[in-house]
Amino acid sequence: MSNTLETTEQPCTASPAPCAAIETVLQPRERDLGGFSVRRVLPTAQRRMVGPWIFFDHMGPARFPAGEGINVRPHPHIGIATVTYLFEGEILHRDSLGSLQAIRPGDLNLMVAGRGIVHSERERPEISAREHTQHGLQLWLALPEADEETDPAFHHYPEQTIPTVTVDEVPVRVMMGSTYGVQSPVRVFSETLYLEARLQPGQTLTLPDADERAVYVVSGELRAQDTAMPTHSMTIFSDQPGIAVTATTATTIALVGGAPVGERHIEWNFVSSRRERIETAKRDWQDGRFPKVPGDDHEFIPLP
Template identity: 50%
Template sequence: MVDPIELLVQGRAHELGPGFPVRRVLPSVKRRMVGPFIFLDHFGPMTVAPGGDGMEVRPHPHIGLATVTYLFEGGIFHRDSLGYAQAIRPGDVNWMTAGSGIAHSERTEPEMRRTGFRMHGIQTWVALPRSHEETAPSFEHVEAPRLPAWQEGGAALRLIVGTYGGRTAPTTHFSPIFYVAVEAPAAAKLAIPAEHAERAIYVADGAAALGDRLLTVGDLAVLQAGQPVEILAGADGAKLMLLGGAPIDGPRHIWWNFVSSDQARIDRAKADWRDGRFARVPGDPEFIPLPER
């Protein structure tokens, strides 16, 4: 039998801020992208005590990509240089198209810090095709009830963006893509079709068996192309993200928060942020300085 896994990537731990641990999964030295997904950070699950800081990501810039935030637990308040101010809750989607340039911040709301809370979620970046790298920046909030949701093999699935299994999410996208959140109880069995050219499974909680391999938290299994697979949730169930799509149209450079097919464009974005030419974020006057490296 052919191994259904082409490559296994394990997330590596770092801190997004004091007391806010994150697993960075993409890009990896083993694999830079899966479909158009060029970045994947997994935060939590964690419990923040009353009075704790939570997430405090000051305004920072992006170009050439779209950010996608999805929460299992907790909440994040988004502000951006277009003037949007939006709370995101579990099951909702914040899709921010950076395109030619945007700045935003991501913070924990004061009331959540006061009472304490649980936090668990995934942030991904989707590289834009060359034809849309310089598109005008935009922001879209899609509430959970607007997203396709269904039961399969005992598991609950929600399509965050793109197309999957004959369903289409309303979320804006620019190239063939799929992104599905799965909450599977113990022994739930899920078939993953081979409809997209590149596919991967990420384990956010619990464990799941794929063939004779047991995947645990932090594992990203890149699947063999063209081969349908089945995944079986472990004894404690699993939270999974299914992701992928068509390969992006050529290699991408990535530096800090910038993604582009053209290194010179990244250099220009660095100078624009350093010299204050990005629009500011209304209501959030702080900013993250351009890193030295």
């Protein structure tokens, strides 16, 4: 997938009090990748990162006929940890460490790229042989400078290991970080927050405090004070405490945030605090110096 998907920004136009809580509302531009819909929210010219989060893609829901599906050839990453989470469907992850893992709805895959990793995202024949749906989020965390060259690693967290807590009668899954008195088991490298909440019409959820935070509306609609938060929008909030959102319809949200880790360069699948490191990674990929993916080493995505 390309990193050049444009995103438009909507300024806060409510009264001064709501605008003190809301910095901006981002609307992604949708692109059809051959029957596979992707909405990219981060990074944008208006907002590069939210806390350590530097990339936010909402894929699908996409309905594939039998014989078709997700088929992403091996490609490299550096300087980040990728997070994959599905609402529907299944994706088969392979990487250059030898990992082979199917991710299913409710599971969380954390792949630490560090100094360099290669992975592919495909489907098991049992999945692609029938009509099926794929729907999920793919996110990137920028690693702190001290961890940018860490050894690559892969962690899989099954659905039942992700804690759930009820807040204001709203079920909340604490995917990463600590909030609402609950600690996620998912590995983090800096102050990181990622949660999922499902609100019924009229329900209100007080957002957890964080240095930086944003709410993406996966489905449904919300309001924060006098500001509308429509489907597929991302609202960037200030660090003002006690901010609450209210659902106007049945709504699923993803909240991401945490403490900033500093500016990053990003080009294609490479992220680093140093521009020269990205140039080195580009040459290494072109010259075949990245490791291969066992069981999936006959294809690769060329450097754009």
